Amino acid sequence: MTKVSLSLNGKPVSGKVEGRTLLADFLREGQGLTGTHIGCDTSQCGACLVHVNGDLVKSCTMFALEAEGCEVTTIEGVAAGDGTLSGIQDAFREHHGLQCGFCTPGMVMSTAELLKINPKPSEADIRDHLEGNICRCTGYHNIIKAIMAASGQDVSGIAAE
Amino acid sequence: MTVGTPLPHDAAALHVTGQARYVDDLPVPANCLHLAFGLSTIARGKITGLDVSAVSAADGVVAVLTEKDLPFENDVSPSVHDEPLLATGTVHYVGQPIFLVVAQSHLAARKAARLATIEYAEETPIVTIDQALAANSRFEDGPIVWSKGDAADAIKNAANRVQGSMEIGAQEHFYLEGQVALARPQEGGDMLVHSSSQHPTEIQHKVAHALGCPMHAVRVEIRRMGGGFGGKESQGNALAVGCAIAARQTGRPCKMRYDRDDDMTITGKRHDFRIDYDVGFDKNGRVSGIEFTQYARCGWALDLSIPVADRAMLHADNAYDLPAATITSHRLKTNTQSATAYRGFGGPQGMVGIERVMDHIAHNLGLDPLEVRRTNFYRDMTETPPTPAQTTPYHMEVEDFELNAMVRELAASSDYQNRRKRIAEWNAGNEVLKKGIALTPVKFGISFTLTHLNQAGALVHVYQDGSIQMNHGGTEMGQGLFQKVAQVAAHSFGVDTKLVKITATDTAKVPNTSATAASSGSDLNGMAVKAACDTIRERISDFLMEYYQADDVRFEGGQVHIGDKVIRFEEAAILAYENRISLSATGFYKTPKIEWNRVTGRGRPFYYFAYGAAVTECVIDTLTGENRILRTDILHDAGASLNPALDIGQIEGGFVQGAGWLTTEELVWDASGRLRTHAPSTYKIPACSDRPDIFNVALWDGKNREDTIYRSKAVGEPPFMLGISAHAALSDAVAACGAAYPNLNAPATAETILHAVTAVRS
């Protein structure tokens, strides 16, 4: 067991982990932050996405020890301290960008990165960016709509409420 | 007015912040143990030696259980007790659980599960439909046959005839949250189980049998699933029972979660089918007689295969009035995962069969397939019902057909005719890329075909502060059931949905529930909750009328109007409480009108039908078989929708999942019976980029003719079959490559399309 220390959602945390402990397991079991979901265990689905030093990372594919000294943000760190939803979160809620919700934390984390590098993405940009995020429920339509809305674009033309 | 409002999913705010809890997220005591199954590595044979000493000795292992260690019943089957939790001397598929490891951590359990020494006397497995037929390996004694009229005679006397056969692949559910259960021992030997299951009562039932206790000693609680799609109707039994037995033996909480690989290897999938057809028709394509032979690959145990295969037969007509039809169904037993429920429950396979026939007839006559479809449609129900009565091949009268009008509207709104012409011109000028377009309808029967399952219960409390707690037997898997039913409850009391607390499904609150399946969730539970709310509201009304000496009471806008007097709902609640009026009630509902005899194949298995239609346009690359869906337009009938936003979400998601089944999602078993596609790296479910470039979805403006909850219609499964339009469009594109009929199998992967293109060209 080795000690790992990092900044998690703005707070310093540390814990003992094995060399092989995945960041996802450290977050879920070590830190009780269960919003990071395990959907596939093998880096395919994107349910476990978090930000490490501002980069989008599949936490099922990174060792906890690799996050030593890093700034890690999970879905639990996205809303404001008083619980106010971020623009992206609110758009997913408002535009029905979720059904079972299991993919949602990963979708929100992925969208945050997209809008950072491309504040007004086209539909094609969104499709491209979400290549690593699987949603089995929604058919993606409302997810795209939510992302367009979150980036301040008009979604009235995107059919169907 | 809360019913009919497009409110967001009830847990949306929890989902976007990561606070929504799934079973694996529940806080557990530090002494919780973790389980994993040791799996068979062969598809068929006898276990001649099982040595688990290395498993027991592995780091972190607390116990290893084999069938001999099970205290009571060793069975997790939802039907005929043919599915042991742990293998009893013989194994029937690669991935069958043989022993159970109980360890300190998930990882320790999984690592140890690989350490057993198992010796087998291997036998040749039966993997394919042909092998099963050759070995006469089947469930039930022989094929099931239902018929109407003399189909053979009608085919013989018809002006035209085509015959064909189509392979239709299986489908993995890929619920994003894998199977998981948690059992927590209680005092006096009771057991509390949290399970990601669509069927809490069955989990309760199976756990009780496995622990040798009455059902009252087992409580099952389910707040939500991360997707179900039918894959959590029976496939969660093994995990829940395993956890309960281990929890009983160790006295500690026990949890089991399948890794994705294990999940895909162990659990059942959609049945794959072969459908043979022989059809006679006139020069307009009007069918006079048809014979279908359906072969369903059911896997090693019965599970739900009988009702699934029945439903495939019940949808062999889809939207078409078939004057004479014979449908024969073979339920074949193979050494593969036990195929199980999956959205549509056999209906999609049956429907693909008849849609293929419509395409084949049109190709044979050189007609637009849509014209052939329309020629064969049932007649729309109008003020004057069609005479003579129109009946399905199972002799049920079709009393609510509306696809003629729906298809007229959809063909117009999607500009089908002009686009079809433009596509033909475009194809004439393009050698490499070819486009196709198709409009396919859906008529899906709503009700469980096992009549007694069509019942539901609810429990509603109004607290003295006016807040309301609602519970029913339905489970939430993302479909928005809880929100829709909460809207029904809020509507009953004329209050905002914020006043209504939605609670986890709990066998201690509502007993003897049916699985949340057959799209019946809001139909059944909505009605049961409404009945409970009505009871309480009437008690409050009666009391208030007497108290204020008034003649009428209305609940509206958060207020209660008693004659001229207006008080807030909260005030009414406390007043009623103080005057000793009971503010708690149960509700019950059973679906009327249905009766069904599956032996004779006659009756009314369905309360009503849900309808929909989709037009899909796609393009293929004839050099590689690669393809894209360019545009899809959908018109779907949800009756008077309880929540249009949630219903449209079901339609979009259902279409994409249905199209995935018939295009990219390919499950491959090798000759030894091993599933080779057991992870998303090799099994391609639709990604964001696979959804149609243009995607227009609209709800048909109509009401259910039957007296359902606020005249809405079930919407969970029917839209799945709109995905058939994608397959038909691909077939249309392939047909543009040559003169022969494409005979396109499903899934129409790039390879399959390439083969079909090569075949029609030569």
Ligand code: FES
């Ligand atoms: S769990 Fe990490 S990508 Fe699926």
Ligand code: FES
């Ligand atoms: S909402 Fe269920 S997987 Fe996306």
